[in-house]
Amino acid sequence: MIVIRRPQDAEAHLADAVMCCPHCGGTLAKWGYARERTVRAPGAATVTVRPRRLRCRNCTTTHILLPTALQPRRADTTEVIGIALAHKVNGLGFRRIATLMGRSESTVRRWLRRATDTHLNWACQQGATRLIQLAPEAFTEIRYAGNQLRYTLTILSAAAYWDRRRCGFEEPPWTLIGMYTRGRLLAPPRSG
Ligand SMILES: [Zn+2]
Incomplete structure (x- = not known):
């Protein structure tokens, strides 16, 4: 799991190869998307995101890019x-x-x-x-x-x-x- 402040920046970061694999420091490439998830915002509102998945070209580990407005494995923002x-x-x-x-x-x-x-x-x-x-x-x-x-x-x-x-x-x-x-x-x- 990698967290990112603005998911929309990920495309540019990937193009510039500034994002590195947390395990080995290798270059990350786009690897489709993770499962869509809907979490609860304050009150009754919800937020739905489809986090991008990345794969390390070196060690082949896949990582999910989760916006920091969300918490891993939590149903609320x-x-x-x-x-x-x-x-x-x-x-x-x-x-x-x-x-x-x-x-x-x-x-x-x-x-x-x-x-x-x-x-x-x-x-x-x-x-x-x-x-x-x-x-x-x-x-x-x-x-x-x-x-x-x-x-x-x-x-x-x-x-x-x-x-x-x-x-x-x-x-x-x-x-x-x-x-x-x-x-x-x-x-x-x-x-x-
Ligand atoms: Zn790696």
């Missing part, structure tokens, strides 16, 4: 999961979040459980790396106040804010946050 995490920061429990967002309690509880401290630490480092490149002064102003989830979302949101402001990225903040976290806003689901 990055934004939906991000909003649920933001509700948790604001002190809401999984039942209340589920009601507010029109999702099942079990789904919301599963998301919140996959925001593990280890994963949040990692996600926070990804956001901090980007924020320090963009706006070091903004990074130094953000204080850790004893809540890893709050701190992580603040760092990631600040990076997205400054990316849009300084680099002119027009994608929604959660799509950028999906990019910093390489499509992994949450720790990967447990199998089963």
Whole structure:
């Protein structure tokens, strides 16, 4: 799985051979499309995408190119999961979040459980790396106040804010946050 901020850029990247195989660094070539998938956006809206599939010319591994607005193996967009995490920061429990967002309690509880401290630490480092490149002064102003989830979302949101402001990225903040976290806003689901 390779994640990309703007799937429409992939064609140009492939033509310029700037995308490399994550396994061996080989050149990637188009290899048809993966299965179409429909995921849930905030509220009752849905998003349907048909991700491109790529194949390494060297090691022949195939990779799926997933837009960072989506999360691998999740039925909801990055934004939906991000909003649920933001509700948790604001002190809401999984039942209340589920009601507010029109999702099942079990789904919301599963998301919140996959925001593990280890994963949040990692996600926070990804956001901090980007924020320090963009706006070091903004990074130094953000204080850790004893809540890893709050701190992580603040760092990631600040990076997205400054990316849009300084680099002119027009994608929604959660799509950028999906990019910093390489499509992994949450720790990967447990199998089963
Ligand atoms: Zn390869």
